[in-house]
Amino acid sequence: ADRIMIGILQLSVLVALCLLGDQLGYSIFYYLGISAAAALFGYQQYLIRDRDRERCFSAFANNAWVGFALFIGVVAELNLAPLLTEAPL
Numbered sequence: 001a002d003r004i005m006i007g008i009l010q011l012s013v014l015v016a017l018c019l020l021g022d023q024l025g026y027s028i029f030y031y032l033g034i035s036a037a038a039a040l041f042g043y044q045q046y047l048i049r050d051r052d053r054e055r056c057f058s059a060f061a062n063n064a065w066v067g068f069a070l071f072i073g074v075v076a077e078l079n080l081a082p083l084l085t086e087a088p089l
Contacts, residue, residue: 003045003049007045010041010044010045013037014034014041017070021034027077027084029076029077029080029081030073030074030077032073032076033069033070033073033076037066037069037070040066040069041066044062045059047059
C-alpha cells in the first residue's frame with residue numbers, strides 16, 4: 001500500500017495548498033505553481049510504479065523541484081499579480 005499512501009499524502013498536500021490559496025485570495029500564478037507540483041507528483045508516481053530502488057530515490061529527490069515550483073508560484077503571485085490588478089494610468 002506504499003504507492004497508495006504516497007498518493008494520498010500528495011493529494012492531501014495539493015488540497016491543503018489550494019485551501020490556503022483560497023484563504024489568502026491568491027490568483028492564477030499561485031495555482032500554476034500548484035499545477036506544476038501536481039504534475040511533478042504524477043511523475044513521481046510514474047517513477048515508483050515498479051518499486052525499483054534507484055527510481056524511488058529519483059522520485060524522492062524530485063521533491064526539490066516540487067518545492068521550487070511552489071516557490072516560483074508564490075513569488076510570481078506576490079510580485080506579478082499586484083501589477084495586473086493596478087488601475088491603468
